[in-house]
Each structure stands twice: as C-alpha cells, then as structure tokens.
Amino acid sequence: MMAGSDDIRLRPRRGGALRPAAGSPQSRRRRRGAADLRARMQALAIRLALPLLLIALWAVAARSPGVAPVLPGPAAVLATLWQMTISGELFVHVAASLQRAFAGFVVAGIIGVAAGLAMSQSRLVNDILAGPVELLRPISSIAWIPLAILWFGIGFNSVVFVIVASCIFIILLNTLAAAQNVDRDLVNAALTLGATPRQIFTKVTVPSAMPGIMLGLRIAMTGAWGGVLIAEMIATREGLGYMIVRAQASYRPDIVIGGMIVIGFVGYALNWLFLALQRRITHV
Amino acid sequence: MSHMIEARQLTKRYVNERTGREVLALDHVDFTIAAGEFLCLVGPSGCGKSTFLQMVAGLEQVTEGTLTINGKPIAGPGADRGMVFQSYALFPWRNVIENIRFGLEIKGLSKAEMNEIAHAAAHQVGLHGFEHAYPKELSGGMKQRVGIARALANDPPVLLMDEPFAALDAQTREMLQEELLSLWQGANRTVLFVTHSVQEAVYLGSRIAIMTARPGRIKTVIDVGLQHPRDITAAAFGELMKPVYAALKEEVLKAAVSARALA
Numbered sequence: 273m274m275a276g277s278d279d280i281r282l283r284p285r286r287g288g289a290l291r292p293a294a295g296s297p298q299s300r301r302r303r304r305g306a307a308d309l310r311a312r313m314q315a316l317a318i319r320l321a322l323p324l325l326l327i328a329l330w331a332v333a334a335r336s337p338g339v340a341p342v343l344p345g346p347a348a349v350l351a352t353l354w355q356m357t358i359s360g361e362l363f364v365h366v367a368a369s370l371q372r373a374f375a376g377f378v379v380a381g382i383i384g385v386a387a388g389l390a391m392s393q394s395r396l397v398n399d400i401l402a403g404p405v406e407l408l409r410p411i412s413s414i415a416w417i418p419l420a421i422l423w424f425g426i427g428f429n430s431v432v433f434v435i436v437a438s439c440i441f442i443i444l445l446n447t448l449a450a451a452q453n454v455d456r457d458l459v460n461a462a463l464t465l466g467a468t469p470r471q472i473f474t475k476v477t478v479p480s481a482m483p484g485i486m487l488g489l490r491i492a493m494t495g496a497w498g499g500v501l502i503a504e505m506i507a508t509r510e511g512l513g514y515m516i517v518r519a520q521a522s523y524r525p526d527i528v529i530g531g532m533i534v535i536g537f538v539g540y541a542l543n544w545l546f547l548a549l550q551r552r553i554t555h556v
Numbered sequence: 557m558s559h560m561i562e563a564r565q566l567t568k569r570y571v572n573e574r575t576g577r578e579v580l581a582l583d584h585v586d587f588t589i590a591a592g593e594f595l596c597l598v599g600p601s602g603c604g605k606s607t608f609l610q611m612v613a614g615l616e617q618v619t620e621g622t623l624t625i626n627g628k629p630i631a632g633p634g635a636d637r638g639m640v641f642q643s644y645a646l647f648p649w650r651n652v653i654e655n656i657r658f659g660l661e662i663k664g665l666s667k668a669e670m671n672e673i674a675h676a677a678a679h680q681v682g683l684h685g686f687e688h689a690y691p692k693e694l695s696g697g698m699k700q701r702v703g704i705a706r707a708l709a710n711d712p713p714v715l716l717m718d719e720p721f722a723a724l725d726a727q728t729r730e731m732l733q734e735e736l737l738s739l740w741q742g743a744n745r746t747v748l749f750v751t752h753s754v755q756e757a758v759y760l761g762s763r764i765a766i767m768t769a770r771p772g773r774i775k776t777v778i779d780v781g782l783q784h785p786r787d788i789t790a791a792a793f794g795e796l797m798k799p800v801y802a803a804l805k806e807e808v809l810k811a812a813v814s815a816r817a818l819a
C-alpha cells in the first residue's frame with residue numbers, strides 16, 4: 273500500500289512544500305491521462321505568457337528609432353551569445369564564476385553551520401560570537417571588496433572572500449534559529465529512550481534543524497551567486513561579472529544583456545538543483 | 557522483571573524564570589505503585605499529573621521529598637522508563653521502522669538485531685505494511701502505534717503514558733486500549749497511565765489514583781477488582797465508575813472555584 277509513496281514524496285513541488293500522500297498513489301497515477309496532460313499544457317502556457325510578452329515588447333522596442341544602439345533585439349543578443357558559446361569564451365566566464373561562487377559557498381557553509389550549531393549548544397560560544405556577528409552582518413558584500421583587494425589582491429581569493437562575507441551570516445543565523453527551536457517533546461522522547469546529551473545533538477538536534485539549515489543554505493546560494501558577480505566587476509580579470517563590465521566599457525550592450533540573461537538562468541538552475549538535492553536527502 | 561515506584565513526601569515547585577512566581581504543582585505526595593500493576597492517574601487539569609509522570613521519567617527534578625524506583629532515587633531519564641506522549645513526539649525525519657529503532661540504536665545493537673526487534677514491535681502494534689511510511693503520512697492512531705512500538709522496542713520495565721489516546725477518535729481509542737492491555741498482560745510491566753476519561757481508567761487500570769486540585773495530592777485510590785476483558789456495558793463496570801467520577805467531579809469543581817478566585 274505504501275509502495276508508491278516514494279515517488280509521490282520525491283516529485284518536485286514549488287517552494288519545497290510536500291503534498292501529503294492522500295489516498296492510494298497508484299490509483300491516482302493510473303487516472304492521470306489526457307485530461308491531466310491538457311491541464312499541464314495549460315499551466316505551462318500560463319507560465320510562459322508573461323516572459324513571451326516581455327520578449328515581444330523587447331523586440332518591438334529594439335526596432336523603434338533611436339534606441340537601436342543601446343538596446344539590441346532578442347535575435348541580436350542570442351546571436352552574440354551563440355557566438356560566445358562556440359568560441360568557448362562564455363564557458364570560460366561561466367566556469368570561473370561558478371567555481372568562485374561554489375568555493376565561497378562551501379567555505380561559508382562549513383563555517384556558518386558549524387558556528388551556528390556551536391552557538392546553539394554553548395552559552396559561552398553564543399556570548400562570544402553574538403556581538404561580532406551582529407556588527408559584521410549589516411556590512412554589504414560591496415563594502416568588503418576594498419579590504420579583500422588589499423588583503424588578497426585581484427583574483428580568486430579576494431572574490432571568494434567577498435562571497436564568504438556576503439553569505440555566511442544568513443547561514444549561521446538560520447542554523448542557530450533552527451537548532452534552538454527543536455521540539456522539546458522530541459528531546460524528551462530521545463531522553464526516555466536512553467539518549468545521552470551527545471546523542472541528542474547528533475540524532476535529534478541536527479536532523480531536526482536540517483530543514484532550517486537547508487533554507488539558510490539555499491538563500492545563501494542565491495546570495496553567493498549575486499556576490500560573485502559584484503566582486504568580479506571589480507576584483508578579477510574573468511568571470512561573468514567581469515565580462516559584462518568590460519562589455520559596458522567597450523560599448524557592447526548585446527553582451528551586457530546576454531550576460532545578464534545567462535546570470536539569471538544559472539541562478540535559476542542552481543536553485544532548482546539545490547531543491548532537487550534537498551528532496552533526495554530529507555523527508556520533512 | 558517489573559519495577560516498583562515509590563514517592564515519599566514528594567513535592568514539586570516550579571519557578572517561572574521571568575516573573576519569579578512559584579507554582580506548587582505537587583504537595584507532599586505519598587504514593588506507591590506496585591510492580592507489574594497498571595495504574596491509572598486521573599485528576600483535574602493542572603493538578604500535576606504530567607508533572608508526576610515527568611519526574612518518574614527523570615525529565616523534571618524533584619524539589620523536595622524522594623522518588624525512587626526499586627529503592628533507588630531517580631536521578632535522570634533512562635531507557636528503563638519508556639514514555640508515550642500525547643503529541644506522539646515522533647521523529648519526522650525517520651520512517652516508522654527508524655523511529656521504532658531509535659532506542660535500539662542508542663543501546664548499540666547490531667543492525668540485524670535492531671531490525672528484527674523493530675519489525676516485531678511494528679507487527680505487534682498493527683503497523684505491518686507501514687514500516688517505511690513517514691510520520692506525516694500516518695493518521696493519529698497510526699502515529700500513536702509508532703509511539704507505543706518505539707517505547708516497547710526498548711522493553712522498559714516501566715511504561716509511562718500521558719494521555720496517549722486523548723487526541724484519537726473513539727473507535728481508534730478502543731482498539732488501542734485493547735492492544736495496550738494485551739501488551740501489558742503479555743509482559744510483566746508496570747504501567748503508569750494518565751487520562752481524563754473515567755471510563756478509560758476503569759477499563760484499563762488495576763488501580764485508579766485520583767488526584768486533588770492543585771496543589772496535587774493523591775485524594776483516593778480505588779481498586780478495580782474486575783477481570784480482563786472488561787465489559788463497559790456491565791452493571792459492575794458502571795458501579796465502579798461512580799465513585800471515581802464523584803471524587804473527580806469534586807476536585808474539578810474545587811479547581812474551578814480556585815481559578816475563579818484567582819481571576
């Protein structure tokens with residue numbers, strides 16, 4: 273009877289919400305037919321309507337007299353992107369940006385989760401870290417760039433530093449909040465089953481905080497992707513951020529717009545990938 | 557092997573950390589729960605039933621007096637006293653078998669042993685076929701079966717149950733009562749069961765302890781001389797409910813009066 277529940281649970285849901293497996297999953301799947309397909313096509317059409325309209329408006333606007341030099345049309349931008357794809361140039365920039373974003377995200381993730389968990393467990397650690405965290409948190413990622421360049425020069429390290437600074441706090445604070453709000457009854461249940469404080473931490477606190485930690489990581493990942501582009505505009509010689517700033521200087525609006533589109537798609541893909549991974553490893 | 561629980565002059569005072577206000581929850585309670593008995597605890601809301609259970613579980617500290625199990629003072633929680641919660645308290649990230657297995661993991665059993673015991677416990681409480689379901693996929697009755705199986709898998713000599721069936725519908729409750737009785741009769745286990753239902757208490761208990769309005773004391777203890785299975789429609793059953801109901805009502809009224817006086 274529960275055999276089909278895995279598929280139901282792992283199916284993608286917007287916002288990570290999960291539909292409860294009501295009724296028999298199999299019978300529901302069998303009923304899925306032509307009507308369901310039509311409903312899905314309709315949903316797809318609704319979702320695509322606005323983007324398509326905007327592209328059409330863009331195409332029209334690009335043709336109007338006077339704007340052509342600053343606003344190349346969709347076809348021109350696509351052509352440029354295609355050109356940069358086959359020349360391999362785009363790949364170099366995307367790879368550079370992804371590499372740095374990933375490196376910064378991993379460093380921030382490890383430190384942020386560890387510090388958040390430590391603060392949730394120890395009054396002393398909390399008292400030591402809470403002040404500095406609150407002081408450093410409001411400093412925007414842009415404001416870290418001058419210091420990063422002074423310390424690490426132009427290049428990989430300074431970009432990673434900026435990303436870490438721009439996303440570590442959201443990870444830390446989400447982890448802390450999640451680890452502090454563990455249901456008292458769950459802890460009590462574990463205690464009456466013989467768990468030691470250490471086992472409570474590993475078997476109750478951490479898994480129970482996992483959804484909150486994941487949420488923090490997901491927000492931070494978007495932050496890391498935004499942060500890498502900001503940092504690259506100033507502190508590097510390649511990457512998508514550098515690419516669009518250089519295009520601006522050399523008066524190539526097609527590359528600027530094309531770059532922004534790539535940034536958007538990569539960000540979207542990262543979020544999608546994260547949610548898919550999260551669904552695989554958690555069941556809550 | 558079952559255990560005896562003994563409270564001597566047991567007092568519990570809660571102190572509110574913010575306001576510093578004190579609440580006297582239990583006031584010099586003297587009470588003995590015999591080894592192997594099924595004791596039902598009833599009393600008005602707020603009289604300290606959960607408090608007593610939590611102290612036996614070792615989750616709450618004793619303020620004054622002594623609380624012992626087989627003569628040894630209770631110092632903290634332990635696997636010898638299993639607990640079943642009204643809120644189920646299942647681990648939502650673990651499926652049924654993984655929930656039931658929790659205590660066995662703590663004990664450090666081998667994977668094969670754990671699975672054997674956990675599957676047997678799941679089977680015992682009628683969870684067959686739901687071993688791999690997650691708590692959010694289960695009905696309330698199913699969840700509480702998991703809660704019971706999880707406690708039983710540890711084979712604790714003492715089982716503490718705080719209104720375990722209060723949130724369930726009547727049919728499910730009756731079924732679980734039945735199953736709980738057969739689980740208790742099979743193993744020589746001491747059960748401490750809190751309920752608000754007089755009928756449930758008379759149906760399940762070997763004895764019924766009725767508590768006074770707060771501060772809680774033991775008002776009276778009634779022996780239920782009926783054999784299992786009990787017939788709730790029998791005249792003798794109704795006769796037994798009467799004194800329990802009367803004593804409880806008296807205390808509930810007292811609690812209402814003192815609540816009004818405070819307001």
Ligand SMILES: Nc1ncnc2c1ncn2[C@@H]1O[C@H](COP(=O)(O)OP(=O)(O)OP(=O)(O)O)[C@@H](O)[C@H]1O
Nearest residue numbers: 570571579581600601602603604605606607608770
């Ligand atoms: N952690 C706590 N801090 C302060 N006061 C508490 C705490 N837990 C319980 N109390 C108080 O102690 C008294 C007894 O509470 P307890 O939960 O034991 O009652 P109960 O008999 O289980 O009630 P109910 O039938 O409503 O579950 C109540 O007045 C309650 O407000």
Ligand SMILES: [Mg+2]
Nearest residue numbers: 605606607718
């Ligand atoms: Mg209670």
